[in-house]
Amino acid sequence: MRIAIDAMGGxxxxxxxxxxxxxxxxxxxxxxxxxxxxxxxIEAHLTERPAxxxxxxxxxxxxxxxxxxxxxxxxxxxSMVVAGKLVREKEAEAMISAGxxxxxxxxxxLVVGRIPGIERPALAPMIPTMDGHGVxxxxxxxxxxxxxxxxxxxxIMGSIYRSKVHGVAxxxxxxxNVGTEAAKGNELTKTAYPLMExxxxxFVGNVESSQVLRAxxxxxxxxxFAGNIMLKTLEGAASAIFSALKQEFTxxxxxxxxxxxxxxxxxxxxxxxDYNEHGAAPFLGIDGLxxxxxxxxxxxxxxxxxRQARIALxxxxxxxxxxxxxxxxxxxxx
Amino acid sequence: MRIAIDAMGGxxxxxxxxxxxxxxxxxxxxxxxxxxxxxxxIEAHLTERPAxxxxxxxxxxxxxxxxxxxxxxxxxxxSMVVAGKLVREKEAEAMISAGxxxxxxxxxxLVVGRIPGIERPALAPMIPTMDGHGVxxxxxxxxxxxxxxxxxxxxIMGSIYRSKVHGVAxxxxxxxNVGTEAAKGNELTKTAYPLMExxxxxFVGNVESSQVLRAxxxxxxxxxFAGNIMLKTLEGAASAIFSALKQEFTxxxxxxxxxxxxxxxxxxxxxxxDYNEHGAAPFLGIDGLxxxxxxxxxxxxxxxxxRQARIALxxxxxxxxxxxxxxxxxxxxx
Numbered sequence: 001m002r003i004a005i006d007a008m009g010g011x012x013x014x015x016x017x018x019x020x021x022x023x024x025x026x027x028x029x030x031x032x033x034x035x036x037x038x039x040x041x042i043e044a045h046l047t048e049r050p051a052x053x054x055x056x057x058x059x060x061x062x063x064x065x066x067x068x069x070x071x072x073x074x075x076x077x078x079s080m081v082v083a084g085k086l087v088r089e090k091e092a093e094a095m096i097s098a099g100x101x102x103x104x105x106x107x108x109x110l111v112v113g114r115i116p117g118i119e120r121p122a123l124a125p126m127i128p129t130m131d132g133h134g135v136x137x138x139x140x141x142x143x144x145x146x147x148x149x150x151x152x153x154x155x156i157m158g159s160i161y162r163s164k165v166h167g168v169a170x171x172x173x174x175x176x177n178v179g180t181e182a183a184k185g186n187e188l189t190k191t192a193y194p195l196m197e198x199x200x201x202x203f204v205g206n207v208e209s210s211q212v213l214r215a216x217x218x219x220x221x222x223x224x225f226a227g228n229i230m231l232k233t234l235e236g237a238a239s240a241i242f243s244a245l246k247q248e249f250t251x252x253x254x255x256x257x258x259x260x261x262x263x264x265x266x267x268x269x270x271x272x273x274d275y276n277e278h279g280a281a282p283f284l285g286i287d288g289l290x291x292x293x294x295x296x297x298x299x300x301x302x303x304x305x306x307r308q309a310r311i312a313l314x315x316x317x318x319x320x321x322x323x324x325x326x327x328x329x330x331x332x333x334x
Numbered sequence: 335m336r337i338a339i340d341a342m343g344g345x346x347x348x349x350x351x352x353x354x355x356x357x358x359x360x361x362x363x364x365x366x367x368x369x370x371x372x373x374x375x376i377e378a379h380l381t382e383r384p385a386x387x388x389x390x391x392x393x394x395x396x397x398x399x400x401x402x403x404x405x406x407x408x409x410x411x412x413s414m415v416v417a418g419k420l421v422r423e424k425e426a427e428a429m430i431s432a433g434x435x436x437x438x439x440x441x442x443x444l445v446v447g448r449i450p451g452i453e454r455p456a457l458a459p460m461i462p463t464m465d466g467h468g469v470x471x472x473x474x475x476x477x478x479x480x481x482x483x484x485x486x487x488x489x490i491m492g493s494i495y496r497s498k499v500h501g502v503a504x505x506x507x508x509x510x511n512v513g514t515e516a517a518k519g520n521e522l523t524k525t526a527y528p529l530m531e532x533x534x535x536x537f538v539g540n541v542e543s544s545q546v547l548r549a550x551x552x553x554x555x556x557x558x559f560a561g562n563i564m565l566k567t568l569e570g571a572a573s574a575i576f577s578a579l580k581q582e583f584t585x586x587x588x589x590x591x592x593x594x595x596x597x598x599x600x601x602x603x604x605x606x607x608d609y610n611e612h613g614a615a616p617f618l619g620i621d622g623l624x625x626x627x628x629x630x631x632x633x634x635x636x637x638x639x640x641r642q643a644r645i646a647l648x649x650x651x652x653x654x655x656x657x658x659x660x661x662x663x664x665x666x667x668x
Contacts, residue, residue, distance in 0.1 A: 130574050130578060144512070144519060144520040144521075145520045145521055176563070178478070178558075178559060178562035178563060178566060185478060185559065186478035186479045186557070186558075186559040187478075187479050189559075208566050208570075209562075209563045209564075209566040209567040209570060210566035210567065210569050210570030210573070211570060212567070212570065213570055213571060213574040214570070214574065223520070224512075224520075225512060225519065225520040225523075225560065226559065226560060226563050228512035228543075229510070229512060229543045229560050229563050229564050229567075230543075230563050230564075230567050232512060232542050232543040232544040233543040233544065233546070233563075233564050233567035233568055233571070234567055234571050235544050236542075236543060236544030236545060236546065236547055236548070237547060237567070237568050237571035237572060237575075238571060238575065239544070240464050240547040240548065241571075241572065241575050241607075244464060244603055245579075245600075245603075248596060248599040248600060248603060249596065251599060254595050255595055255596055255599065257592070257595075258591070258592035258593070258594075258595035258596050259592070259596070260592075261588050261589055261591075261592035262582060262583070262589055262592050262593070262596075265582040265585060265589065266579075266582060269578055269579075269582060273575075
C-alpha cells in the first residue's frame with residue numbers, strides 16, 4: 001500500500017506531519033509512505049529513514065488562505081496537487097492532507113477525478129455522539145445544494161465506509177430532518193425519503209438534528225448547507241455552554257473549589273465532543289482514497305489517518321463504492 | 335384593545351390559560367380579553383369576573399395530535415378557529431393560543447388571512463442568546479422551503495417586530511449561513527444576499543449558525559428547514575450536554591458536593607438557554623396579530639403573551655408591516 005502524505009499542509013506542518021508519518025512507517029511495514037513537500041524542510045524533522053518512507057520533493061505550497069480552485073490550477077508543483085497526481089497515476093493508492101479543505105476537495109475533483117457514476121463526491125467527517133461512537137455525516141462541505149439522487153449516493157457511500165473502515169455490520173442510515181415522519185421536511189428530503197427506502201442500505205428514516213448526538217444512526221445524510229448548519233450549531237452551542245460554565249465556576253472561592261473537583265471529568269467530556277478528535281474525514285466518491293486531516297492535527301492524528309487509510313485500502317473501499325454505485329444505479333432505474 | 339385567547343389550547347388548558355388571562359385582565363384595564371372555549375370549563379377556574387373579561391362559548395377543541403389543516407377545516411366551532419374568526423371579523427385585534435402549532439398557523443392563513451403582498455407568513459420565536467437578549471428567528475416552522483424574495487420579507491417583518499415590540503432602535507438583521515463571506519452558502523442564500531443589501535433593513539450580512547448564541551444580530555433570517563435544523567440542534571446539544579454534566583456530577587460523593595455548590599448558577603443558566611422562557615412567538619404576515627404561546631406555558635407565560643400583544647397593538651405592528659411591505663415592494667422593483 002502506497003500512501004502519499006502532503007507534508008506541507010496543516011497548522012504545524014511540516015514538523016508534526018513528518019513525525020506522524022515516521023511513526024506510521026515504523027508501525028506498519030506493509031505501508032509505503034511518500035512524504036510530498038520541500039525535501040529540506042522534511043529532512044530537518046526526519047530523525048530516522050525507514051525503508052518504507054520516501055520523499056517526493058515539491059517547490060510550492062497551497063496556503064490555508066488560498067482560493068481553492070485558483071490555487072489548485074496555478075500551483076501545479078504544490079505538495080497537495082502532486083500528492084493528488086500520485087494517486088491519479090496509481091503511484092499511490094491514497095493521499096492524506098491536513099491542508100486547505102477547499103483546495104483538497106478541488107484536488108480530489110480535478111486532479112484525482114470522480115468514480116464514474118458518482119454525481120458529487122462528499123466530504124464525510126465523523127460527528128461526535130454522547131456514546132462515544134460518533135456518526136458519519138455527509139455531505140459536510142463539498143456541495144451546498146444537493147438533489148435527492150445525490151443524497152442517495154451519499155447514503156450508499158457512507159454506508160460502505162462505515163462497514164468497510166469501521167466494521168459496522170449493518171450501518172443505520174438516517175436522513176437529517178426536522179421531524180421523524182416520512183412527510184416531514186423540505187422538498188429535498190420529502191423526495192429523497194422514498195428513494196432512500198429503495199436504496200441498498202439500512203435506512204432508518206428521518207433523524208431530527210436534536211437526536212444526532214444521541215447516536216440514532218451510524219450515517220447521517222444531508223446536503224452540505226443543512227449539514228454545516230448542524231455542525232456549526234453544535235460547535236457553537238458546546239463552545240458557548242462551556243465558556244458559560246467556566247464563568248459560573250470562577251464566581252466565588254466555593255465554586256472554584258467545586259469546579260476543581262469536577263474538572264477532570266468535564267475536560268474528558270469536552271474532548272469527547274470535540275470533533276477534531278474523531279479522525280480524518282474521507283472525501284468519498286473520488287477514484288482513489290483522499291483523507292482530510294484537521295488543520296490542527298498533531299503527530300498522532302496524522303499517524304491515525306494512516307491507520308484509517310490502511311484499513312480502507314485493505315478492504316477496498318473505493319472499489320466497493322465503485323461497484324455498488326454502478327450496481328445501485330441499475331437497481332434504482334429498473 | 336380586544337384580545338381573543340384560545341382557552342382550550344396547551345398542555346394545561348383551560349386552567350392555566352384562564353388564570354393567566356385573569357391576571358392580565360386585572361393588570362391592564364385598557365385590554366378587553368375574550369376567553370374562547372367551553373364556558374363551563376372556563377368558569378370552573380375563573381375566580382373573579384372583571385368587567386374587561388368575557389367568555390365566548392365554543393363546543394369543539396383542536397387537540398395537539400390533530401392533523402392541522404383537517405382540524406381547522408372540520409372543527410369550525412373549535413376555540414382556536416373561533417378566536418381566529420373574531421380577529422378576521424375585527425371583533426378582536428389579536429389572538430393568543432398555546433395549542434397545536436400547525437393548526438394555529440393554518441388558522442392564521444385560512445381563517446384570519448395574509449396581509450396583501452406577503453407571500454408567506456412566518457413563525458418567529460425568540461432564540462436564547464448568551465447575553466440574555468435573544469434573537470428573533472424566522473421562519474421557524476411555517477414554510478420549509480423559501481425563495482430569496484420571501485427571505486427578504488421575513489427580514490422586513492422581523493425587523494419591524496423587534497423595533498415595535500422590543501424597542502430595538504435599529505435591529506441588526508443577519509442571514510443564517512455557513513460562513514460570513516457574501517459568496518458563502520447555497521443558491522438560496524447567495525441569491526438572497528444582494529436583495530438583503532437593498533432591503534429597507536439594517537443588514538449585517540451572513541451570520542454563522544455557530545455565532546447565533548453569541549448574539550451577533552437581533553433578527554436571524556432563514557428558511558424553515560435550516561432554521562429548524564439550527565433550533566433542534568441547539569436544543570439537542572443543550573439537553574445532551576446538561577444530561578452528561580448531571581452524570582459527571584453524580585459520580586462520587588465529592589462531585590456531588592461540588593455540584594451542589596454550582597447548582598443554583600447552573601439552573602439559572604439552563605433556564606436562560608430554554609427557549610420556552612422567551613415569550614410567545616408571533617406569526618408574522620397575518621392580517622391581525624397571532625401569537626403562539628408554548629404548549630407548556632404556565633399562567634405567567636399566558637399573561638406575558640397578553641403583555642406582548644398589548645405592546646404590539648399599541649405600536650400598530652400589523653399596520654406597519656402592511657405599509658412597509660407595499661412600500662418595500664416598490665423599493666425593490668423600481
